[in-house]
Amino acid sequence: xxxxxxxQKTFGDHHVLNDISCTFEAGKTNLIIGQxxxxxxxxxxxxxxxxxxxxxxxxxxxxxxxxxxIKDKRLIRHEIGMLxxxxxxxxxxxxxxxxxxxxxxxxxxxxxEKMERVDFCLQRVNLENxxxxxxxxxxGGMTKRVAIARAIALNPNYLFCxxxxxxLDPRTAGLIDELIQExxxxxxxxxxxxxxxxxxxxxxxxxxxxxxxxxLWWKGTKEEVMTTDNQELNDFVFSMELTKRxxxxxx
Amino acid sequence: MKLIRGIGLxxxxxxRFFSNPGxxxxxxxxxxxxxxxxxVQSLPIILIISAFIGGVSVIQTSFNVDGPLTxxxxxxxxxxxxxxxxxxxxxLCLILAxxxxxxxxxxxxTMKVTEQVDALELMGIxxxxxxxxxxxxxxxxxFPVLIVLGAGVSLISGYFVVAFxxxxxxxxxxxxxxxxxxxxxxxxxxxxxxxxxxxxxxISGFFGYNTRGGALEVGQASTKAVVNxxxxxxxxxxVLTQLMLx
Ligand SMILES: Nc1ncnc2c1ncn2[C@@H]1O[C@H](COP(=O)(O)OP(=O)(O)OP(=O)(O)O)[C@@H](O)[C@H]1O
Ligand SMILES: [Mg+2]
Numbered sequence: 477x478x479x480x481x482x483x484q485k486t487f488g489d490h491h492v493l494n495d496i497s498c499t500f501e502a503g504k505t506n507l508i509i510g511q512x513x514x515x516x517x518x519x520x521x522x523x524x525x526x527x528x529x530x531x532x533x534x535x536x537x538x539x540x541x542x543x544x545x546i547k548d549k550r551l552i553r554h555e556i557g558m559l560x561x562x563x564x565x566x567x568x569x570x571x572x573x574x575x576x577x578x579x580x581x582x583x584x585x586x587x588x589e590k591m592e593r594v595d596f597c598l599q600r601v602n603l604e605n606x607x608x609x610x611x612x613x614x615x616g617g618m619t620k621r622v623a624i625a626r627a628i629a630l631n632p633n634y635l636f637c638x639x640x641x642x643x644l645d646p647r648t649a650g651l652i653d654e655l656i657q658e659x660x661x662x663x664x665x666x667x668x669x670x671x672x673x674x675x676x677x678x679x680x681x682x683x684x685x686x687x688x689x690x691x692l693w694w695k696g697t698k699e700e701v702m703t704t705d706n707q708e709l710n711d712f713v714f715s716m717e718l719t720k721r722x723x724x725x726x727x
Numbered sequence: 728m729k730l731i732r733g734i735g736l737x738x739x740x741x742x743r744f745f746s747n748p749g750x751x752x753x754x755x756x757x758x759x760x761x762x763x764x765x766x767v768q769s770l771p772i773i774l775i776i777s778a779f780i781g782g783v784s785v786i787q788t789s790f791n792v793d794g795p796l797t798x799x800x801x802x803x804x805x806x807x808x809x810x811x812x813x814x815x816x817x818x819l820c821l822i823l824a825x826x827x828x829x830x831x832x833x834x835x836x837t838m839k840v841t842e843q844v845d846a847l848e849l850m851g852i853x854x855x856x857x858x859x860x861x862x863x864x865x866x867x868x869x870f871p872v873l874i875v876l877g878a879g880v881s882l883i884s885g886y887f888v889v890a891f892x893x894x895x896x897x898x899x900x901x902x903x904x905x906x907x908x909x910x911x912x913x914x915x916x917x918x919x920x921x922x923x924x925x926x927x928x929x930i931s932g933f934f935g936y937n938t939r940g941g942a943l944e945v946g947q948a949s950t951k952a953v954v955n956x957x958x959x960x961x962x963x964x965x966v967l968t969q970l971m972l973x
Contacts, residue, residue: 526845550853556849558849564842580753
């Protein structure tokens with residue numbers, strides 16, 4: 477479980493996060509939704525300490541992360557896997573070495589154990605034969621999947637996914653959503669997902685936090701999203717004709 | 728004001744470059760890799776430039792000491808002094824600032840804007856030291872090798888130019904090369920080179936590391952890296968020369 481309390485973050489005079497308090501539960505897919513530029517990435521990077529917050533507290537299962545030294549933060553980060561918005565695979569390494577990298581850096585496993593783990597992770601994301609491809613040879617969806625494989629290589633307790641399925645076709649997007657949900661439940665991970673994809677929201681939104689104007693505007697489940705009368709959330713969720721029709725048909 | 732602030736930030740960054748990079752074995756592998764990329768791959772351009780500059784130096788010097796009163800052995804002497812004191816350490820390092828500096832700044836800059844640096848940090852890795860320390864040490868170790876080779880090739884190419892053109896007797900050139908040789912000049916050359924290697928890599932790393940935005944900014948960072956490390960070389964060259972030779 478990750479708990480954020482009264483987070484504030486500004487860039488110059490741009491107030492991006494304004495008093496955000498939020499709990500993300502273990503074994504659930506916790507979604508953060510909001511318009512492009514609403515501060516989802518900033519929130520996620522603040523939670524893992526890649527951005528220094530101006531004030532507020534962040535707790536990882538009772539451990540007060542926000543006031544730790546960088547050394548202690550690094551130890552917590554060993555338990556974190558993160559899928560970055562652009563994949564952030566290391567250009568100079570092939571797929572296998574990308575996934576093996578955290579194992580090399582942070583464990584004392586033998587080469588056989590590491591190879592086995594790489595095979596397992598790649599299998600998990602349905603990319604059995606991609607070991608030797610370079611990042612430049614991957615399609616967008618494959619990049620995301622390799623990035624997920626790398627994020628889960630160390631069996632993380634916390635998984636952060638920044639727009640795991642943006643720019644993918646609906647089928648691949650759905651597969652990735654399901655994959656994330658599966659590993660979350662299987663290993664009881666605390667998973668946080670940034671998205672503005674309504675399919676994801678309706679498919680895997682165990683909890684949903686809606687960020688609007690730097691604030692946590694609304695919080696609920698995927699069922700509640702469909703029936704909410706929050707004006708801004710409705711404008712955001714039902715901006716698409718299709719979802720609008722879906723809602724009307726339900727009413 | 729901006730300059731002072733920049734130098735302050737640079738100093739802070741230096742502290743991060745020189746912190747614990749983690750796993751020794753991986754560090755060693757990266758170091759070997761960087762020796763190859765920054766060092767060995769710079770060999771061709773260094774050798775080509777040195778060969779031509781060596782030849783040109785000989786011709787120009789002999790053109791300048793063409794009076795009946797100046798002994799011909801001055802040609803070899805002056806050429807040697809120019810090459811060891813200034814051409815090899817300073818000019819070749821300026822060339823390396825262009826080649827290696829832009830390479831480092833664009834590599835680190837690209838990793839920064841594509842969140843690869845964040846990914847490293849997120850794995851709990853000290854990204855600044857992990858990425859930069861092998862480059863800094865590799866350059867400080869291998870640039871002296873490049874510079875010595877460069878100086879050697881210059882003097883040898885001077886020899887061939889003399890041999891073919893017969894502008895002065897070959898014997899005089901060789902005697903001039905040996906004339907009043909002081910080993911301290913080699914020390915001076917080495918010290919300069921090692922300091923310049925440090926400046927080039929750290930300044931380029933600094934600009935690479937501070938890249939924000941996208942591909943355009945990576946290009947700008949790379950330009951800034953080359954310009955600023957060149958200026959630093961020229962300024963520190965004056966300081967070192969004042970300190971060591973006067
Ligand atoms: N390093 C930074 N420096 C200054 N401003 C920033 C920085 N990072 C983000 N911002 C600003 O913070 C705001 C939120 O950005 P953020 O990347 O979190 O949006 P987002 O919700 O992730 O959008 P998207 O869905 O497009 O990824 C933006 O207005 C952006 O300009
Ligand atoms: Mg984002």
